[in-house]
Amino acid sequence: MEPRPTALGLVVADMRASVAFYRRLGVAFPSDTDDHEEAQLSSWPRPMLDTESSLVTYVPGRRRPTGGSARASLAFELGTSAEVDTLHAELVATGVWSTVKPWDAVWGHRWASVVNPDGAC
Template sequence: MEMQLSMVVLEVRDVTRSVEFYRTLGLAMPDPRTDRPVSILRMSSGVSLVLTEDFASTNDPTWSRPTGGYQQLMEFFAGEDAEVDAMWEKLTAAGYEGRMAPTQTQGPYAAMVDDPDGNVVLLTSDEPARISNKDNA
């Protein structure tokens, strides 16, 4: 069996606040579950985004929340450069921390915004990130 990426799990401080951010980004995040603080969205790519307040802290007694920097980027394909610009404006106007304004990098046209927990969201018009691209299938 081929190994597949199934989900990205983010350990967040406030699942409701994180749901609001990812909805502003354009994802159809469901309301958190009533029986525990988690929201799960299965995207058309087949990968699920999981926002949870207590998975790591409950299941790994050695876990501690990182205190600085970031360890990953989550890239979201926004389409055209103008859509990257528009999403940057929308998120920063909503009060989310902009890390890198839209710019042409050595690779894609991109912008970076922090979610409420400091996870870095990379917005790009990078064609290889398009789900329908046959090279990514």
């Protein structure tokens, strides 16, 4: 399966204020948590909000970006766990920096994170 973009992740400082802001813009976040929110839209992208404190639980050593550093990520979906492992290995072999090696995340996905050429995860 070819990777397909499925989500746009934003890092937020204040989850409740951010959810209220995006709800005002018509994005229907279904719950009120303090660390992670996702909304389903009729078309791509699926917005995801994470706090800095929630990210460090699965991106060890992550530090808050400063200056013009990226505070967003683009998520791609593959068909199988093996495809995640293979694509991750292929990217790393080309010199791409991996911030999180493939692992089975608590939310049910095989997950990994790499840095794009501009330094964004």
